[in-house]
Amino acid sequence: MSYVVSNIDVAVIGGGHAGCEAALATARMGLSTVLFAISLDSIAMLPCNPNIGGTSKGHLVREIDALGGEMGKNIDKTFIQSRMLNTGKGPAVHSLRAQADKFNYSKQMKMTLERTENLFIKQEEIVKIHVDNKKVKAVETSTGAIYNCKAVIIATGTYLKARCLVGDIIENTGPNGLKASNKLSESLKELGIEILRFKTGTPARIDKRTIDFSKLEEQPGDEKIIPFSFTTNPKDIQREQISCWLTYTNEKTHQIIRENLHRSPLYAGEIKGVGARYCPSIEDKVVRFADKERHQVFLEPEGEDTTEMYVQGMSSSLPADVQEAMIRTLPGFENCEIMRIGYAIEYDCINPIQLRHTLEFKEIDGLFSAGQFNGSSGYEEAAAQGIVAGINAALKILGKEALYIDRSEGYIGVLIDDLVTKGTNEPYRMMTSRAEYRLLLRQDNADLRLTEKGYRVGLVSKERYEKLLEKKRLIDEEINRLKKTIVGVSPLVQDFLKANNSTPIKSGIALSELIKRPELDYYKIREIDKDYVELPEDVQEQVNIQIKYEGYIKRQMLQVEQFKKLEQKYLREDLDYSKIKGLRIEAAQKLQQIKPRSIGQASRISGVSPSDISVLLVYLEQINRSKN
């Protein structure tokens, strides 16, 4: 028997990284929200790698934070090691990554949820979504409780019809042995939603006490720790760090794998889900890259109060005995004890082209979805979609204009645009090479790009927004000053240039021009900058980057200008493409399916050619003129 429990605004299904950000966003925007999770002990769980950030993913965390999200703050509270990656390369690809104390990360996030007004978390499995007249009405739990609601956000991660495989042992469980969610898929199919099946996996965890660290290479954290959140004071988080370790596989490892390949469910054909190329199992690597003599293996601590260590690079679904044998071939691992065995997991997810950029289903009013359920992979990708789905669900209920982040404004924009425009045939991972305006989308300027949006939707406080405006003002003023300050040919200047192996000047030159020289920067030229006044560190960083790479940045900004023009040519969702004369059939079909929001998005759909775009432009102009 089902019964109505209460009327709420938003129901969030799933308590992972997408679900947490979504629920926090709707609740903080003033809407009564309930987050349902199969286990309240697994809120914000990190079932795979024990870290947050990394290349392009670090950018996402910064962007989530700039919008008023929680992930950055939570990792700042709970990291045990922090590194800025790619510092040898340009500022656009510097990427922050922190090792998390998994258990603490989960605990802190749960505490944050519990302390948030308007938000309740409940250990319940949602088995059905009630839809009436293409509009979401309610969610129903396995015990028959019905929660009437105005919006539902699905964030079920890898739990839907989950199936874990270790060799020929197959169990219908979710990650980490948790209960799978077996009924919701059917309800979704009844609603006409297209379901895909993807696969991912995780390596074994090893007991730290059984490793001979003298045979491993130590990888310590950075000396100076940089926080993820723009609101965290760097001084508050300078703490002692725990190292990671590096070792390599060898011929013996590979031999064991090759001899046991037939026992792998992947090679035996047992796994049907589509796995990601960037996340291959060790058996995959040994087969596909047979001539590689060794593969890197990183050993990462899972937390401060545990001896569990994550063996990155050894993800596997081989039988337990094979996993143990192969891991013991690694130098330093000869006597190791496995604490948790590695496994592969298959799960139901959706084809994301069914969604709008707001992450709402085009066909079902009020139904939103985020995270791995949308065909992505990774904690950060999930959280990024979670906050966008949450914000848009709230804005919709509040009757306000939707939040849209385009490809030139953030990695979040690239991520969502890729998913809803192109779909994906493997779990989608963010990569810096997917962002065409990479120089503008730096992790250092995420606040300058997105905090205003966060403020407008009501997730960022006025105080924080005003601080940002002040930061902008300081940056602009300082850049102007440096452009106007001319240094003459004086012994001081020439000596300074000589000391820095820089060509002497022949006539007066603006300080900004000197900063652009490869061997100089904003920090160095202060020796000859008489009016120098020390500004906050984040302001200095922006001044340096914005002047130093000005030419390149301007070039990308010109491209963005062009890009925006097509993005702002909107296409109505109810357009009937089959009726537009001159479109090729294939293009009309694709357009009808994706229902792009703009000409710009239409041009990114595969199968839509430049001449189809011309036809659309002419069509739009026709409509506009006949209106007048």
Place this chain on the structure above:
Amino acid sequence: MIDDTIAAISTPLGIGGIGIIRISGKDAFSIANSIFKSKKVKDLSLLKSHTIHYGNIVDGDKIIDEVLVTLMKAPNTYTKEDVVEINCHGGIVSVKKVLEQVIKSGARLAEPGEFTKRAFLNGRIDLSQAEAVIDIINSKTDNSLKVAVNQLEGRLSNEIKSIMDKLIEMMAHIETSIDYPEYDLEEISYDNLKNSINEIRRKIKYLLDTADSGKILREGVKTVIVGKPNVGKSSLLNALVREQRAIVTSIPGTTRDVLEEYVNISGIPFKIIDTAGIRETEDLVEKIGVDRSKELLELADLIIFIIDLSVPLTEEDLYIMDLIKDRKTLIILNKTDKETVINKEEIFNKFSNNKVVEMSTKNPKDIERLEEVLKAMFDEGHINLDDSAVVSNMRHKNALIKANNSLEDALKSIDADMPVDFLSIDLSNAYNYLGEITGETIEEDLINKIFSEFCLGK
């Protein structure tokens, strides 16, 4: 790209004494100004609208052509944008060179129907004509797509693909080092990158240099050589190409397949096709060749019919004559070095409307004379060129030029010691320009390459 500056040849190619290159968009004046030199005019953009000016189009110090430039400022123009029209000498060579110079200076080659599209979008063309506008866009695209695809077979596409492969290999290396900084990958040194980029630029330069000699970029007056076996079709082709490609023997029926060559006669590109001897045959392989020949005749811009003076006319000659009647045909009476046995008068009478050349393919002087005849036929408008072919040739060149510019940017970044991720922006631009020829785009290609080449992941 809605409001960048576009350019195209707006007169039929190869016909008439004047060719017009039209430039439209906000940079039309500055682009024209950058390549226009005149004793009187210092800056075109300062002159009155709707005026005409005399001068030269130049490439640095080199004069490309003597021209008249018409200036038309927005909004009273066809596209309602700033428009410059360059009137240069007709014929294919100078219009192409002028257009090339315009593109090098920053304009983009217009898409099919793009001027009309802009005219419509900017309100110049009446709403009632919208469908006609769409038709123009589509018909021109279809046509030029067909040609572009045809042209892509063979050597050009192989060359471009190999350049793209090189580019993507470099980029995959760079991008992998960015997205997987801890992966034990050997970093490519800037010296190595520089060498690879320069090597690619040499290849592009070669393609650009040879684009007009007719060898690489497929275009030209489709000229089909016909004649019964052993009249000297292959010898003629070889003489024109001046290299042995067709097998020349005296056994009738040697040329079983169709041979094509590209020759440049006084700047006019000819695509010359040698057919298998057209005759009724029992030999199956040869039969296929014969059927192709008939097909080719249908598509030819010009037919060269060779008759052997030294043997009597046969059924086969008459059969071919019947096939080609009413077609634009140049008649060659070959083998003047041997004794003439046929009745020339009969031929002159039968083909009174056609040019007839008596010659020997063995005599270089005769070949030169033939070339002059061909050029005259072209100049007098007896031969039309399929201009979609030239347009797609320009498209390929446009892409090569833009790719080359991006590679120059990449070299500048290397010299300025910029971090490696800046380079990959220029490299991916270059890749995308070349991809306009082959229809590939960078993103998926690159990600596929990264994961197929490097062993990555947790």
